[in-house]
Every structure is written in structure tokens, then in C-alpha cells.
């Protein structure tokens with residue numbers, strides 16, 4: 069298939085995007101506090117061929133203070149310098165620079181500014197866990213808000229942005245607060261009818277167009293469909309009405325669905341292009357260009373979207389994080405080289421923590437400036453070494469691929485018949501098939517090189533490794549799930565567990581032990597695996613109960629925006645769930661738990677097979693044995709064998725160790741720069 073269509077320019081009002089690849093606004097965790105990192109990250113996308121590159125939500129004033137989430141700011145002149153430099157960095161590569169001006173309305177917290185949160189009505193803010201209320205905006209507040217937005221738009225124009233956004237998406241927008249009856253209880257001309265509820269949005273769009281004055285484009289980001297609201301805006305009702313009402317105003321429609329967990333849905337719960345059934349009407353309602361997202365990584369799919377008239381521009385946040393060079397690879401006909409997003413939302417979790425974004429597939433994400441890492445280029449080794457890597461999971465594969473690119477002679481040995489380690493094994497579980505991409509991308513790259521030798525089905529001993537006489541040895545042998553009761557909420561082994569039929573996720577994945585009778589999955593890890601185990605065994609026809617000592621099921625998945633979907637899935641599959649249950653003791657047929665609220669009460673559950681999801685132990689025996697005879701500078705431990713963690717951490721560890729070896733061989737010093745805010749223009 070020809071992909072020329074994707075490289076056609078697209079007119080967006082007074083400006084022209086050089087191609088159809090559009091890096092939509094997304095937070096990076098760098099925000100206004102780490103502008104060097106932010107700038108370098110976005111510049112990388114522009115260098116990689118994204119024809120339009122946008123900022124994160126950029127707070128327009130102190131009344132929209134998202135304290136704790138590191139987003140960008142344009143509260144006043146002090147922030148202008150950072151924007152000027154960012155625009156320059158993006159435009160240097162021929163891309164358009166876009167800025168998402170935003171006011172978070174009832175999602176603001178204003179912890180830093182201390183001023184009242186504002187919204188259409190006197191209601192609690194949209195963060196039920198916080199005892200804060202929003203103040204109903206009076207006419208003076210509305211006037212002030214419009215002035216703030218105008219001032220921010222003027223500043224954005226002065227900074228040189230080509231596209232200025234009005235942000236009315238998700239429920240993190242004051243416009244959404246006004247649009248929906250759920251939060252707009254007003255009786256004046258800004259409440260009641262849809263026309264009234266859309267008044268503020270219309271006014272601000274008109275204000276922004278006036279300031280743009282045909283010199284830069286104005287985009288509207290709008291969620292045409294809400295999946296999680298009580299009185300939702302629906303794509304076939306008010307969502308459509310709003311597009312019809314305002315269709316002619318913005319120069320670009322950037323459309324998606326809301327809330328964020330639906331927009332940034334994970335691969336476990338959605339397919340590529342999952343938003344399209346809700347957004348594809350927009351092109352038929354407006355003659356302005358339309359951009360939409362959907363975790364698109366397949367160029368064939370992208371072409372079909374354009375040809376079928378569903379979108380004009382291919383929007384991407386996560387695919388542009390996983391592969392900032394995706395457009396250039398398509399242009400060069402190197403489609404197999406695309407590092408496809410796996411839809412795991414580790415990147416999203418960073419926003420919740422308020423830290424710089426990390427990516428499972430792209431270990432260089434956020435390291436462009438502070439460590440000087442490039443996603444595609446690795447410095448050439450001044451002298452090629454003979455390097456042996458033991459273990460072909462995510463860490464070993466990434467380490468091998470990075471060292472091979474530098475020109476080293478790399479040998480990768482894997483005990484199993486197939487490379488991929490836990491990424492491959494987990495990809496066989498229900499909902500996790502995309503995890504395979506971690507392996508597929510890297511193994512394909514390694515197979516293309518003549519300085520790489522791959523040995524599957526080769527379990528190496530310490531003697532084998534020594535006999536190999538490599539210049540450097542990297543141990544990437546992974547970790548195994550514990551079966552002794554140790555987990556995140558219990559650090560003491562439970563000896564009685566040897567008396568019960570206990571299995572671990574390793575056993576389930578390898579199908580090495582039989583699962584019989586009533587199954588209890590006990591999750592003391594609190595990430596995705598516990599619920600996936602329950603779902604997988606239920607799918608296989610077992611009677612399954614999910615139990616956790618935590619007060620929430622799969623607590624960490626709140627950060628990946630999956631927790632609600634997991635609860636729904638468990639309910640749909642009729643899997644009973646018990647929280648606050650701490651494992652005490654048991655026998656062949658029953659387990660006894662201490663119920664933690666109130667503490668002290670005991671509860672029994674029938675159990676013939678206990679699936680214990682707890683902590684993991686590093687498989688570092690080989691490393692410890694080799695340490696006795698090998699010099700420290702030639703022996704390295706990476707990934708889960710160094711410290712068990714999520715797949716992203718293993719990939720990062722493999723990459724970082726490879727970079728350290730390169731620096732060592734080339735006699736260079738590694739650096740880690742500390743970012744700080746720019747001090748004004």
C-alpha cells in the first residue's frame with residue numbers, strides 16, 4: 069500500500085500542516101517546572117516527522133491551578149521564555165507548534181494560588197476525595213475568565229504558536245462544566261438550554277479567533293461523547309448538536325471521547341481505533357479539518373481512515389511517545405521498524421504521580437535532555453567488544469538491541485525456545501496480547517543484524533558463561549513469583565502454605581500445575597496480574613474468587629485508569645471479590661482470613677487451589693556465582709534479576725546498562741542533568 073496520502077499537507081485555517089501526523093496535546097510530567105525536558109521531548113517528535121506537535125494542557129491563570137500534576141503554564145510573562153524556546157525547537161524541524169490553552173474549572177485545586185476554584189454552579193469540585201467546593205461564577209468572574217483566556221491567547225501568539233487551542237475535552241475543562249447539565253445548574257443566559265450552556269465556549273472561541281486574527285489557527289478540542297457521566301453528552305445527541313452549532317468556528321476540530329479513562333483506554337479493554345464509532349460523524353457535520361486519536365500505529369489503518377473520510381489528521385499521544393520517529397519510518401518504508409505502543413498506560417500513570425513520563429516501549433522517553441538519549445541513535449562504540457547476554461526477556465532484548473546498534477558483537481542466549489521472557493508469557497493471558505509487541509519489535513531488529521547471534525533453547529550455566537570468554541557479560545535472567553506468602557502487605561513468609569495446593573502466576577502461564585476445584589486468587593501485588601489471573605481462570609471454566617488484603621482491588625491500576633474497568637469486568641464474569649482480607653492460615657479445602665475492617669474478625673473461604681500473587685524473587689544465582697571470578701566492570705545485572713518491577717522498568721534497566729557500557733568503552737562520562745524552570749523571557 070502507498071502511504072503518500074499520509075504525507076500530504078493539510079490546511080488548518082491560515083496555517084498548513086506539512087503532513088497528516090498530528091501529535092495531540094498530552095501531559096508529559098515535565099510541565100513548567102522542567103521546561104528543558106519538555107522541549108526536548110517535543111522536539112524529538114518534530115524531528116521524527118510529526119507534522120504538528122502540541123503542548124500539554126497549559127493553565128491560563130491561577131484560577132486553574134492543577135497543583136501536583138506537572139502541566140505547562142501561561143499565567144503571566146514569566147512563562148513566556150519557555151514557550152518561545154519550545155516553539156523554536158518544534159518549528160526548527162518544519163512542524164507546526166500547537167498550544168492547548170486550558171482551564172480545568174471544577175477539576176482545579178488551587179492549592180498553590182489559594183484562590184477559589186470556579187465553575188458554573190456552587191458544587192463540590194470533581195474530585196470526590198477532596199473537601200473542596202467550586203464557586204458559581206458571577207458575571208465579573210466570567211468577564212475575568214474571558215480576559216485571562218484572551219491574555220493567554222495573545223501570549224501564545226507572541227510566543228509563535230501556529231495553533232492555539234480552546235480546550236473543551238474530558239471533564240478537566242471549565243467548558244465541559246458549563247456544557248453538561250450535571251454541573252451547570254444556572255438559570256441565567258449561561259444555563260438551561262444547550263445554546264445557553266454553550267455560550268461561554270462560543271464566546272471564548274470568538275475571542276480567540278479575534279486574537280489569532282488569521283495569523284494562527286484556532287483548534288477546538290472537544291469530547292463528543294461522555295462514557296462515565298450521569299447526564300452525559302452523547303455523540304448522537306447533544307455532542308452532535310454542539311458540533312453542528314459551532315462547526316464553522318474553529319479552524320480545526322480535535323475530537324475524542326471522555327472521561328480520560330475512555331479516551332486513553334488500555335489495550336486490555338479496547339482495540340486500536342476504539343473511539344471511531346463515536347467520533348466519525350464529525351467530518352459529516354463540519355467542513356473544517358478533523359483530527360482524532362485511537363492508539364493508531366498501523367499505517368494501513370491510517371490510510372483507510374483518510375480514504376474513507378473519517379479523519380483528516382491522524383492524532384496520537386501514546387503512539388508518538390512509544391515511537392517519536394513513527395512518521396519518518398513510514399515515509400522511509402520501514403514499517404516493520406515502528407515501535408508500537410502496547411497500550412499499557414504506564415505513561416499515563418506518571419501524570420497521576422506528577423513525575424516525568426516513562427514508556428514501556430521507549431526507554432529514552434523523558435531522557436532526551438537530561439541524559440542525552442535519542443530513541444533511534446546510539447553512539448558508535450570506539451572498539452567493538454564481544455558481549456554475552458543471558459536471558460532474552462524485555463531487559464535482555466533491549467540491552468542486546470542497544471549494544472548491537474553501537475556495533476558490538478552481541479550474543480543473546482535464552483533458556484526457552486522463544487525469546488520474550490515475561491512479555492511473551494503474559495501476552496498469552498486474556499487481554500494482554502499487545503504485550504508481545506515488546507518482544508516482537510526487538511527480536512525483529514536483532515534478527516536483521518549480522519553482529520548478533522541468537523541462541524534460543526540455551527540455558528547457560530556459570531561454567532558455560534566463563535568458557536565463552538566474553539568481554540562483558542550481562543545477566544538478564546528475570547524473576548520468579550514467590551509462593552511463600554510474601555507480598556506488598558505481608559513481609560513474613562507463611563510456612564503453612566506448603567501444606568495447601570498453592571500455585572503462582574508462573575505456574576498458570578506455563579500450565580505446569582493443575583488447577584482444581586474452587587480457586588481463590590489472592591492478590592497482594594495490586595497491579596494488573598491478580599485480576600488477569602482471576603479472569604483467565606474464569607475463562608478456562610473454573611469457579612474463581614478474588615481476594616486482596618488491600619482496601620481496593622488492583623489498587624495500582626487506578627493510575628493506569630483501569631480500576632473501574634477491572635471492577636466491571638470482574639462483575640460481568642460474576643467473580644466474587646473480597647477486599648481487606650488478610651491471609652491467616654488454611655488447609656486443603658479452606659482458607660482463613662482476618663477481616664481488616666474492623667480488625668480481628670475471621671472469615672473462611674472454600675479453596676482447593678490458591679493462586680498466590682505476591683512479591684517476586686530475582687533470579688540472580690548466576691550473577692552471584694560469576695561475581696566470585698569475574699571483574700566487576702565486566703559483569704552486569706539487569707531487569708527483574710536486578711530488582712523485580714514492571715516491564716517498563718526492565719526495558720529501561722536493559723537500556724541504561726547498555727548506555728553505561730557504551731560510555732565505559734568510549735571513555736565518556738554519563739550525565740544526568742537536573743532540570744529547572746526558565747526564568748522569564
Ligand code: ADP
Nearest residue numbers: 459461462463483489490528545546707708718
Ligand atoms: P526481564 O523482565 O528482566 O527481562 P524476564 O523474566 O522477562 O526478565 O526474562 C528473563 C529471561 O531469562 C527468561 O526468558 C528466562 O527464560 C531467561 N533465563 C533465565 N535463566 C537463564 C539462563 N541460565 N540461561 C538463559 N536464559 C535464562
Ligand code: SF4
Nearest residue numbers: 409410412413415427
Ligand atoms: Fe504506549 Fe505503554 Fe508507552 Fe504509554 S507507556 S506510550 S501505553 S507503550
